Amino acid sequence: MHIKSLELVNFRNYSNVILEPINGLNILVGENAQGKTNIVESIYFTSSLKSYRTFKDRELIKWGFEKAYIKEDIEKQNSFNKIEVLINNEDKKAVRINGVKNLKPSDAIGMVNVVIFSPEDLKLLKEGPAIRRKFIDNELNQLRPKYHHALLQYNHILLNRNNLLKLSFNKPSLKTEIEVFSEQLAEYGSFIVEARYEFIKKLSMIARLIHRKITNGEEEIEITYQCDAGLFNSKSQVKKELLNFYINQIDKDIEKGYTLKGPHRDDIIIRINGTDARIYGSQGQQRSAALSLKLSEIEIIKSEVGEYPILLLDDVMSELDINRQKHLLNTFKNIQTFLTCTTLNDINAFHFDNKSIFTVKQGTVKKQ
Ligand SMILES: Nc1ncnc2c1ncn2[C@@H]1O[C@H](COP(=O)(O)OP(=O)(O)OP(=O)(O)O)[C@@H](O)[C@H]1O
Ligand SMILES: [Mg+2]
Known part of the structure; x- marks a missing residue:
């Protein structure tokens, strides 16, 4: 195009x-x-x-x-x-x-x-998880209109749930309402988690080939999804397990006044030759990895939209x-x-x- x-x-x-x-x-x-x-x-x-x-x-x-x-x-x-x-x-x-x-x-x-590459993207491996979530979300938003919708809904419900959590300290009567919000979060959250899982699997496969070329075969890159809600036992059960996850943490969430864990805290782990590139990678290695991720993004779009x-x-x-x-x-x-x-x-x-x-x-x- x-x-x-x-x-x-x-x-x-x-x-x-x-x-x-x-x-x-x-x-x-x-x-x-x-x-x-x-x-x-x-x-x-x-x-x-x-x-x-x-x-x-x-x-x-x-x-x-x-x-x-x-x-x-x-x-x-x-x-x-x-x-x-x-x-x-x-x-x-x-x-x-x-x-x-x-x-x-x-x-x-x-x-x-479009795929955009700006100096910001070179920080993909340096900064906190938010920048890597944004990278994945931007890509999935373009490719899957339903993802865009699910993410908007998730963030909206999260805000409402957090507001309620702040009001709930010493008011156990609001717990039922928090459970309703938890159900809605699980509904959209499970869609997000599944889409991210599939996407990161594909990203890892493509990035591995590209990264080998960039580094003349010296480095192996591996990208894995770090789902903040943990590993799910089976794909068909993601929604149910995510709901249990939110319900189980309600007391802790009330204590803190916000939803402590969930897909809004997800991250990806990028390993080069087996070690975490965010922690141990040199500046040059981190830049090469960022470049591999961006070039992979181009190939993923090509394979999805033709x-x-x-x-x-x-x-x-x-x-x-x-x-x-x-x-x-x-x-x-x-x-x-x-x-x-x-x-x-x-x-x-x-x-x-x-x-x-x-x-x-x-x-x-x-x-x-
Ligand atoms: N809403 C706006 N109305 C009018 N001017 C604006 C508006 N928003 C930004 N600008 C101006 O647009 C100018 C050009 O911005 P832009 O970021 O495109 O520059 P650039 O050519 O990319 O520069 P650089 O090489 O520094 O990146 C800036 O001076 C900025 O003040
Ligand atoms: Mg500029």
Whole structure:
């Protein structure tokens, strides 16, 4: 799949811009604070209907204006789609697909698939579990609309359950209500756990092959799911076991005032040559592993949707050494890519036949 045209109106620092990228490597070059990441963010937004930089959609609207508009024409193997999104300053968005109005934002999720790689992602192995959960959730949200729904519901119920737990100290009468919330958590939680389990199994298989290549066969990577609710005895019993798990911890949860354990605390363990790379890996090993995970994400999308996603590389080249850059660039051949950099020196060492350079300056984009 590839973007044929992208139009932004009052989005971030753009008044009105139309970009016609090629189905190859699109380089967005410009000094700091000119609008390169804003372009990348708008493309990401059409894929998941949320930004990766903010939860508040209104921040995407150009200062002093009330609405922002994004229009994207996408060509796929068997279809041509036009996505339009209108964002207003109450954090509401209206979605139109191929001219059909009043669609739910969730209808647009997955219409276009993207994989984003930014310096943030190089921290995948360094930071706490939240960043790795986000990595898995973002991927599953794109691939499975039901997952997106289940996650929203889970987080909503979790919030209600936590509020109730805070009120329940010394009030045993509220226990029945907490049990009701626990049942709902188990309902959505079991769906999330099963999807994560399947996804991580696939991720581990693909990452192993990619990581061998990146490290010239010197390292074996292994990715396993660390389910905070423990191991389940059988797949068909996940919901029941998860419910027991929540019920058994109610007293402890009341004492603390929040839901101590569950899928909202899940993590993945990444081992390199048998040891936990988060604890023992060198900086370079951690970066290579992050790169393997990202490259695996591309392959998983290809295998699930039958087409390569669009690749967004924001400021990442200067963070990688030549060997890792080469591995990343090798994947470009079949993928429409948007790459931001402050100077073309970052990529001049590599030769591409199929590239287009856009200069980004103060909210304008000019093709070179
Ligand atoms: N809602 C908004 N309205 C107007 N301008 C905004 C808005 N949000 C952000 N900006 C401005 O957009 C500018 C460009 O931001 P962007 O993150 O795209 O820069 P960049 O070219 O990627 O820079 P860098 O090389 O430092 O990453 C910033 O100066 C920022 O202040
Ligand atoms: Mg930037």
